[in-house]
Amino acid sequence: MLVNLKYVLDLAEKGNFAIPAFNVYNMETVMGIIKAAEETKAPVIIQNYSRLVTNEEGYYLAPIVLAAAEKASVPVCFHLDHGASEEAVVRSLRFGATGIMIDKSLLPFEENVAATKSVVELCKAVGVEVEGEIGHVGTAANGDEQTTEYTTVEEAKTFVENTGVVALAIAVGTAHGRYKKAPRIAIDRIAEIHDAVDASLVLHGGSGIPDEEIKASIKAGIRKINFGTDICFSFLDKVFETSRDVYAIDLFMKDAIENVKEFAIKKIKLLGAENRI
Template identity: 35%
Template sequence: MPLVNTKEMFKHAYEGKYAIGAFNVNNMEIIQGIVAAAQKEKSALILQVSAGARKYASPIYLRKLVEAAIEETDLPIALHLDHGDSFEICKQCIDDGFSSVMIDGSALPFEENIALAKKVAEYAHERNVTVEAELGKLAGIEDDVNVSAEDAKFTDPDQAVEFVERSGVDSLAIAIGTSHGAYKFAGEPRLDFARLEKISALLPNYPLVLHGASSVIPKYLEMCNQYGAAIPGAKGVPEDMLREAAKWGVCKINVDTDLRMAMTAAIRKVLVEQPAEFDPRKYLGPGRDAIEEIVQNKIKNVFGCSGSALK
């Protein structure tokens, strides 16, 4: 099976009131762990590449690793550009064989954001590639995304309708209270479900996206703190909130921080407990296993997309 775009994935997800997991990838072990979990759960899958990952691993290496995953599993997999910040980077990824791209013009004025998203959508749709855009600003820091709490802005439901109609994008990332990176809240994490319900009602049958939706798994947070990768004040989105969001048109949920924490915790544990170890396979292997555990739980118990590969 070749790479697929997200159109059919999201259609089935919307109708079934579940979400497809979109997992950020940087190297072979992360891809292998994610794909192994998806294969066990027979789940459709979005593997997404940030600007930072493209610089680190090079686009062709990542694409070939994803192609290997498809050949090995025959799962429906979309290769997605995460947070493309220009027409040029989206075009390059489309020309390089990505099946889905995100154009992130959320820092631009409303009219400029629409114009940029429309330009990318027109180029992508001619090549059977789906496009995600973003309206509103999530706080937090992750890779090349850096938005202060003061600059964060929730998505306006009425603007969302106008944006979708005028830009022609296939899905929309909205800001309802999630945050990039490990949460650092004064209080408890909270999602604005009233806003989500209104956006979903105004955009029926239209796929919405949540970024910054890692849950900060206690097991791996404790391991990070225990083995020297302390993340003080880290908080994530409770998993029950993510399950609820999928009932209101959220068809794609992004996960990156949870993967980083799990892999880092597993690797540090090996190197702290076995300081003389110098075989990368002996510490990258446990990192890969931790990724698989995290992703399988997300697919099965949080996003509800087990079996979606069969649809």
């Protein structure tokens, strides 16, 4: 069933687990995620990256996500990931998104607050909640996971109180992409921010974080964890392995769908989201 962002985040907060948020890129990745969620009886977030929304792919992909979510026997939120502009936000709302992330984290703090608050007000008009971001969640290829510029408790509290976001992505040592070496997550900082703010905390850059770090971050208060890069690899690795003798595309894709499903099941179980419905 299609639900809003706050619905799944409230489930996670009440149950002390994290919602897996999977970025999807085509029908097959959507199918793999939905199959995993239904098999494990887990609530999930299916995300479209901002680029897909503002390019033509989102026009075709959004109806697939919506159809899958509405048919699913588990709660599914359809979310914009790293919305880069108001255009991406408006397009996502028109495409049927039930959650929005606006990422203005590269702006000075005050400008980030103002831009995020504007999007929160826009989305409020249609009953959609918003995720924001403060601090630098960079790119693993650049070694950004080694940053010590973590989000402070004061910044997080001020941001949430002045924007009205229901979810907040924080900088605590993670980065996007595959890590050159395992990141050091600031678990104590997560716990401090969780105790101080009235918003669900989000960990970006979930691909490649050691399992024990994931578990510790959830125990400290993380309620949503994003997986994008490893979804791509779980799909592409199987595509590259599949024989070219299988030329009917629907048959060719079956193993890739299964590989995405198996990857998603592992993450659902790791985050404690299994059997929550």
